[in-house]
Amino acid sequence: MRNNIASHPANVFKFCPRCGSNAFIFDSEKRFNCSTCGFVYYLNAATAVAVIIRLSDGRIVLTQRRFDPAAGKYDLPGGFVDMGERVEVAAVREVAEEIGITLNTDQLEFLASFPNTYEYKGVCYFTCDVAFVAHYNGTENFEANDDVQHVITVLPEAIDYDTISFDSIRNILKLYCEKYAG
Ligand SMILES: [Zn+2]
Structure with missing residues (x-):
């Protein structure tokens, strides 16, 4: 949500932290998913x-x-x-x-x-x-x-x-x- 904000992690995190692939995509709701290695990372409120x-x-x-x-x-x-x-x-x-x-x-x-x-x-x-x-x-x-x-x-x-x-x-x-x- 709200990834129209330039500094939203969806616009900042470009690569999968596990495998380095650039197929590390934010689902517009709450999580990143790497389609290369399957790594998933959730964003939650701090x-x-x-x-x-x-x-x-x-x-x-x-x-x-x-x-x-x-x-x-x-x-x-x-x-x-x-x-x-x-x-x-x-x-x-x-x-x-x-x-x-x-x-x-x-x-x-x-x-x-x-x-x-x-x-x-x-x-x-x-x-x-x-x-x-x-x-x-x-x-x-x-x-x-x-x-x-x-x-x-x-x-x-x-x-x-x-x-x-x-x-x-x-x-x-x-x-x-x-x-x-x-
Ligand atoms: Zn990966």
Whole structure:
């Protein structure tokens, strides 16, 4: 699906990784098939996490991205889930890596999930972004680490959606505002 995107793997992966044949064809749905050696490779959505950290006065934490895609745009703390890792553990790990605070997996409330596309070095990754809400009453000594260049706190109703990094993050924030409004 959606292999009209120039960076879709169907347009990037030209040869069978097992036998080197150029008869390595994407079926337009979800898998590559090599008609020379029979090798099959499935594309699946990569799991990612995003965390809305809600402070006691209702402000939430946004991170400004240091690198492309969407360098300079605002994002939620989060990132890709490692292989073999629970999404809750990934959420706690990414928050610690990016902004230097320690959450507990028990603090995470599932909000929703939204699909996203994430282009990195010429290849498009299809993700499923799993969103959590965490209430945080600790000190606000947020750091900007890893791929974050700046950390801000804002009231959700004051967010300028034109400055937000990705469709999935906009959807997460809009849903959060609807759910927590009033
Ligand atoms: Zn092959």
